[in-house]
Amino acid sequence: MSVTTWLALAVFAAVYVLIATELVHRVAAALGGAVVMLLIGATSPEHAFFSKRAGIDWDVIFLLLGMMLIVAVLKRTGVFEFAAIWAAKRSRGRPYRLMVLLILATAFLSAWLDNVTTVLLIAPVTIVVCRRLGLPAVPYLIAEVMACNIGGAATLIGDPPNIMIGSRAGLSFNDFLLHMAPIATLLVVVFAVMARWMFRSGFVYDAKRAVRVMEMRERDAIKDGRLLAVSGVVVVIVMVCFVLHTTLHIEPSVVAISGGLVLLAVSRLKARDVAGDVEWETLAFFTGLFVMVGAMVQTGIITDLGQAAARATEGQLFGASMALLFGSVVPSAVIDNIPFVASVGPVVSEIVTASGGLEHAAVLWWSFALGADLAGNATIIASSANVVVVGIADRSGHHISFWQFSRYGLVVTAVTTAIAGLYVWLRYFVLA
Incomplete structure (x- = not known):
């Protein structure tokens, strides 16, 4: 490898350590790392800002921004x-019952929306309900974002x-529903059972608070009926467009930012007030992270790893499937699964072709998808949804x-990937 490649690897490792140890705020670490990558020539402004393969994923940035605007307006309706x-009333104030309810709701929504949109909608609700019941919000936020990553694998x-x-x-x-939905459903159930043990310290039942909540009327919480009705129409249109985006040939990012700006325009709210609720730090963190990972792609580090795996499993369909499933976990956990899939996807395509084409070797794509999706639960930066939830929590x-x-x-990732x-x-080798 060249000197620049080694420097890029060192910078990425250093930034990762800073984020993991929290010696420096994650936003400062990511943006600082991005600047250093540009200075050492691991990437260039052209690649960092305009390359689809090795630069900032503006689709993700504008998807997040659009949904944050929608959530900021919805927040004012109550x-x-x-x-x-x-x-809280459906769970009767019981902490574990509430967590299971949030896990199931989040997993279901994430399958039909996308995991970032889902956590933007669910996380504020979680914080409010935990405050009402006197529960620590962190275990519930972590549980629901993990359920989101698992449920999102279904479609x-x-x-x-x-x-x-x-x-x-x-x-x-329909291919994803047939092949991915069954295992995603099973894993959501397994995770709900695991949550009973993992998050048991957060299950503090306060009978007095529970009684007070049971006496409350949901309808009294609504502050602006007109704005809620308008927001509801915009949200429904946005969600329908999300589901049909492949048919409509409109990117989800365009749908989200259009919906956010339209809702802001018709809400009669001050743009400055709404913009104040946008998670700008989260967007800045993503920007820095994309530039750093793009540098890793540009220097060939990620592609080299993928090609080495391809050579090691050449001609062995089962071995290749397991290598893609388990081999995707570590890099997806370390660099975020979106850029990992973008860079290794072409390598997987070559392996599929060499193994007999899609009809014979489609299992490779399902193994790749499961590894990348489930690894999203391993670390804070492994999935876009994780970063968003951490920002909302902060x-x-x-x-x-x-x-x-x-x-x-790490425990959830190990168990779910093993299953x-x-x-x-x-399914593909014993019962096929």
């Missing part, structure tokens, strides 16, 4: 308080890596550290 009271539109894989492999929405006074997240995430590996083996 609908999050409404949903929080409803959830073509549920997780950004799935959209990228579906586009490259020519896989349809703004609400609930700090989630890198290791606090990872000590749960996914068993699923791939049974």
Whole structure:
């Protein structure tokens, strides 16, 4: 490898350590790392800002910005308080029952929307309901973002890596439902059971608070009925466009930013006030992270790793499947699964072709998708949804550290990928 490649690897490792140890704020670390990557020539302004393969993913940035604007307007209607009271009453104030309800709701929504949109909608509700019941919000936020990453694996539109894989492999929405939904459903159930043990310290039942919540009326939480009605129409249109975006040939980012700006325009709210609720730090963190990962792609580090795996499993379909499933976990956990899938996807396409084409070797794409999707639970930066939830939590006074997240995430990732590996083996090699 060249000197620049070694320097890029060193910079990335140093930034990762800073983020993990929290010696420097994650936003400062990511942006600082991006600047250094530009200075050492690991990437260039042209690639960093304009390359689809090795630069800032503006689709993700504008998708996030659009949904943050929508959430900021919705917040002023009182609908999050409404949903929080409803959830608390349905759970009767019982902490574990509430967590299971949030896990199931989040997993279901993430399959039909996308995981970033889902957590933007669910996280504020979670914080409010925990405040109402006197519960620590962090365990519930971590649990629901993990359920989001698992549930999002079920469909073509549920997780950004799935959209990228579906586009490259020519896989349809129904293909994902048939092959990914069964295992995703099973893993959500397994995770709900695991949550009873992992987050038991957060299950503090306060009978007095529960009684007070049961006496509340959800309807009283709504502050602006007109704005809620208008917001509801915009949100429904946005969600329908998300589901049909492949048919309409409109990118989700365009749908989201259009919906956010339209809702801001018709809401009669001051733009400055709404913009104040946007998670600008989260967007800045993503920007820096994309530039750093783009530098890793540009220097060939990620592609070299993928090609080495391809050579090691050449001609062995089962071995290649397991290598893609388990081999995708570590890099996806370290560099974010979106750029990982973007850079290694072409390598997987070559392996599929060499193994007999899509009809014979489609299992490789399913193994790749499962590995990348499930690895999103391993660390804070492994999935876009994780970064968004951490940002929302910080703004609400609930700090989630890198290791606090990872000590749960690594366990969940290990268990879910092991079950996914068993699923791939049974379905495609034993029962096929």
